[in-house]
Amino acid sequence: MKSPFFTAAAGLIALLISGSVSATLINVDFQGGSNTYSGQGVLGGVFDTVWNPVSSANPNLLFADGSGASGVSVSVTGFVGNAANNSQTNPILNDWLYGFSNLMTISIEGLAANSFFDLAFYNGFYWQDFTVSSQAGLLASTRPNTSSSAGAPPFTTDKYAVLQDVMSDATGVITILDTPVSGGPYGLSSSIAGLQIQQVASVPEPSTLALFTLGIMGFSLRRFKKQA
Incomplete structure (x- = not known):
């Protein structure tokens, strides 16, 4: 006994x-066309298949399990248009927001204040570096092979990158900087195809x-x- x-x-x-244990996940599919991904990402499980289509900003993002509005919004500044690449068969990777020769800023608002999150970035075209303005040293790089087709899942590692333990500020905001590393005929081009936001609790x-x-x-x- x-x-x-x-x-x-x-x-x-x-x-x-x-x-x-982590409990909260939000999926975002940035739109350059009309296809929205529905399936599992690199964060979350097989039932986290709801993706929010976002062209610039959406104040009513749903949780990935479809349980309702999250109160979180995502906005992108510095982008100049939308683009699509039909050689990428996965809906999350074949379209994106982009900017020519400039830095894009991705703001996530409405999060729990002073809390930790894992962020997964999806990129189906140009090479990108994603950093956090308030946390020097955090870096996620995507180096996609533009000639390859990507199914889902699993996603090939050149198509996504993950930042772990990103801390929101006192107002519940995380600011991400998308820095272009490669580009097309017009020079360096920033682009983002998708984003996952998962709240985590420290062990x-x-x-x-x-x-x-x-x-x-x-x-x-x-x-x-x-x-x-």
């Missing part, structure tokens, strides 16, 4: 671990978890001795 303090400690550990560090566990074990042991 397990002692009370062992059971209590085990329950606390389970609670801490279960509380660290307690081993030292913190150990202190909580020892504390509850000690408290339960004292109570057990008093009752004996």
Whole structure:
């Protein structure tokens, strides 16, 4: 028979671990045509198939599981048009927002303040670097092979890049800079085809978890001795 303090400690550990699981995901398909992707991305699971079609900004983005409006909006500045590439068979990759010889800024608003998110960027054409204006050192690069066709999933690694543990500011905003690294006949061209936004909760560090566990074990042991 397990002692009370062992059971209590085990329950606390389970609670801490279960509380660290990510629960929120939003999918965005930036539109250069009329095709909207419906399927799994590199973040989330097989049931997270709802993608929000966005040409510039949409104040009513849905959660990826279709559970309702998220209250999150995405806006892009610095883009000058929409484009499509029919050699990419996947609807999320065959069209995108683009800009000629300039930097595009992607603003995600309405997030939980001072919280952590994983971001996945999809790019079916030009080479891009994605950085976070408030977190120096975070970098996600996409180097797509424009001659290849991409099915889904799994997506080939040249078509997407992921930034982990991106922190929103005190107003619930994350600002992403899309820097062009390659381009066509008009010079460097920025482009973005899709975006996934997934809120994550930090897992307690081993030292913190150990202190909580020892504390509850000690408290339960004292109570057990008093009752004996």
